[in-house]
Amino acid sequence: MAEKTAQYGWDGSMGISLHDKIREDMKTSMINKDTQVRDTMRLVMGAFPEITVPITLESGKKSTRAKMPEEITDEDIHNIIRKFVKSEKTVLALKKKTSSDYLKLLESYLPKMATTEEIEDWIKSNVDFSVIKSPMQAMGSVMKHFGKLADGNHVKAVLQEMTVNKQAL
Template sequence: MGLQQTIQEQLKVSLKARDTERTAAIRVLIGEFQRQLDKALSDDQVVAIIKKLIKSESELLSAAGREKSSFIDILEGYLPRQAADQEIRSWIRENIDFSSFANKMQAMKPIMAHFGSSADGATVKRILQEF
């Protein structure tokens, strides 16, 4: 079962449990799914939508002077486990030959291809700058 179907099943569970915050967050997420051209979304597309919603909510909260919300916590629960900094560093050491790139930032493409949605681009960039 894909992430999209899992989230739709979670709506039923949260409705039965009368968890209003989770139900509201899932409904926003499903609404975003329905606004897409493709009705059946891949897990990568679902993750991109979730990250977009989290970023938008974070910007709204920072403008209001607040830091976290339950909406963000609920959405983050659907994201795949993020790779740890040390995990990214060790993979780079083992698999990336910086001499084949004009500059080290060009190594972002193979790194992000390997980690996919389990690594944030800003984190990878910061780690690359440390090398």
């Protein structure tokens, strides 16, 4: 399965929208009779109607409508995939497992998370620890910079590690 899924996945440098890439991968998986990838793509595409925009009806009542395919952004789809990833991680935790082919496939469509080194480099060049009382006060600015590309627990661990190392000097 791992060698089969190597052809699937997405990143922003491909020059294709995530929506189009998912549709393309679904077609490819159907041709290759790769049922696991096909079913995963159907699951993601089946959640597209959940992506809505607020509207105001003629009566003044507020409502929502599903976004048209051309209105769906990569970030909308990333949010759907993150929801499925979170669900799968919960299931795996209950089974006392750490990973699955399904989880790896879903994660291949998400942007790459910031590495520890990238987070440390940004903190060193942008955070002045002499101004703040606690290193955790820097958490907000770090998370604002990295957004969804960094896990809050990971950033917290990096900040704690940096302050421990700084105190040891």
